[in-house]
Amino acid sequence: MFESKSGVFLIAGLGFFAFAFLSNALVPALMYRDLPEKTTAQLVEENSNLMYQFENLANRYPEQFEKYYGEVTEEKCAEALELGRRTYVSEACWHCHSQFVRPVSREEDRWGPVSRTEEYQNVLQRPVMFGTRRIGPDLSREGGRRGNDWHAVHFFQPTMVSTGSPMPAYPWFFDGSPDKPNKRGIALITYVQWLGSWLESYPYYEDFKPIPLPEEIKESIEKEAEESQES
């Protein structure tokens, strides 16, 4: 067998496969076997950012919230979070969005801190929505990046807030208009606001510095502003 090159490649190939399986699957599985997995109730309890967003939804859409969730309690928030995740799965948002900031390509400049193992150690990450491709941005740091009303309008009709967006509209998350999110709509907004809200540096994007505009664009904007003031 070792007389031919293909024999060596076969053994080497199988060997590398076995080694990769050992180091990437077996060893981590054994290492983290006894690490407790957080329940949704625990996740809600220790995350005031999330409760803030849930309460904000109740204040913003009082009638809709009252109808579908009643009061702002941790139990209701947990219920919304779970329904939101199920909706994320069933609507296949993961076809276009990832939930994993990789330690390459300066991804942390675009989305925030690189993802860590312990962030995935809870029931809402079973299975993890890593995603397979990025038609849209990574969402693992989406929490708090936008307001709830922005999300509502965006889900109702993405192009209303994001020019030329290829993201599909989801009118079935609403009772007819963007200011009337229904049970699933409120749940999905709660879920996207949860993503990344557990980080201690939340909201990290406040440090965000916009790239300065080129001089000629700045001048033309100023000129336009002056002209509109005059008229």
Ligand code: HEC
């Ligand atoms: C066909 C691909 C596609 C699908 C399916 C899709 N999206 Fe998107 N999404 C995009 C693209 C592209 C953008 C960026 C343009 C924009 O803001 O609309 C985006 C933007 C977003 C943003 C705003 C990110 C930000 O802060 O700029 C959120 C939140 C979002 N999507 C959530 C969802 C959820 C939840 C679903 C499932 C209900 C979903 N998307 C389904 C393509 C998609």
